[in-house]
Amino acid sequence: MRVIIADDEIHMREAIEFMIDWENYGVTEVFYAQNGKEALQIIEDRKPKLLLCDMEMPVMGGRELLHEIVERQIRIQVVAISGYSDFQYVHAALLANGVDYILKPFNRETLVNAIEKAIMRIQGEKEDAVKNRQHEQMGLAMAVQVLQNFCREENVASEQILSAFGKLGASKEERFLLVSVLNRNAGAIIEERYEGDKDLFFFTIGNVLRDVFKTYLFKQEIAIDDFNWQFFLQENEANPFRVTEKMKIFEKKIKNTIGLDITFVVSLEPVSLLDLGRTIH
Numbered sequence: 321m322r323v324i325i326a327d328d329e330i331h332m333r334e335a336i337e338f339m340i341d342w343e344n345y346g347v348t349e350v351f352y353a354q355n356g357k358e359a360l361q362i363i364e365d366r367k368p369k370l371l372l373c374d375m376e377m378p379v380m381g382g383r384e385l386l387h388e389i390v391e392r393q394i395r396i397q398v399v400a401i402s403g404y405s406d407f408q409y410v411h412a413a414l415l416a417n418g419v420d421y422i423l424k425p426f427n428r429e430t431l432v433n434a435i436e437k438a439i440m441r442i443q444g445e446k447e448d449a450v451k452n453r454q455h456e457q458m459g460l461a462m463a464v465q466v467l468q469n470f471c472r473e474e475n476v477a478s479e480q481i482l483s484a485f486g487k488l489g490a491s492k493e494e495r496f497l498l499v500s501v502l503n504r505n506a507g508a509i510i511e512e513r514y515e516g517d518k519d520l521f522f523f524t525i526g527n528v529l530r531d532v533f534k535t536y537l538f539k540q541e542i543a544i545d546d547f548n549w550q551f552f553l554q555e556n557e558a559n560p561f562r563v564t565e566k567m568k569i570f571e572k573k574i575k576n577t578i579g580l581d582i583t584f585v586v587s588l589e590p591v592s593l594l595d596l597g598r599t600i601h
């Protein structure tokens with residue numbers, strides 16, 4: 321199997337190559353391109369099965385490359401790579417049958433997971449994987465729904481709350497710090513930048529949150545309604561001052577990324593799962 325890495329930064333191309341044991345995945349050749357135009361020529365000449373594509377490149381960027389792939393009906397799996405997510409980039413990746421969209425900076429585990437998903441599809445093993453993933457996603461979606469109901473002050477059994485946090489990966493031993501977030505213009509941004517697609521909008525919010533709090537054990541955003549969100553955060557030593565500083569970074573990044581204006585309040589004391597009901601309500 322052949323793979324192509326399209327990125328104008330040589331250190332990024334080399335990093336991707338060295339992160340992956342290509343032989344282990346049956347990859348016999350890895351090609352490189354500095355821009356979308358070079359990549360397109362290699363794709364047509366050498367017929368690689370997998371494209372790892374940076375979205376910001378000179379001459380021809382990733383979005384234009386993916387558009388050409390769609391227009392020419394080229395059969396290739398795509399892992400799109402970029403900085404903070406943008407609706408146009410995500411949309412282009414989805415149109416080009418992208419199996420994943422990962423954000424810089426990314427770690428080896430994130431890259432490996434994306435490549436494995438692509439290779440599974442290439443090898444025709446996608447059907448069972450999709451079914452398992454669908455069941456997993458259904459479980460995660462139900463867990464998020466439980467926490468949404470809980471944050472909306474609906475009657476939710478403590479066992480359901482514990483189960484939901486466990487499903488989403490929270491530690492039962494570590495305490496939480498909570499951040500209440502009020503946004504001022506999410507509705508307008510969803511309509512103008514995301515063409516009304518709330519899922520893609522919250523995809524952006526979640527990615528920026530996980531990037532800013534990447535060293536934390538657990539981070540989960542819950543939309544109470546269109547204007548009010550709750551962030552649940554866990555770290556080894558819960559520190560509200562450290563969370564406040566990181567939230568200032570989040571506030572700045574989300575403003576620069578999509579123009580979202582927010583205000584936030586960080587809980588002064590960490591709370592356990594059993595304390596959460598009293599804290600939120």
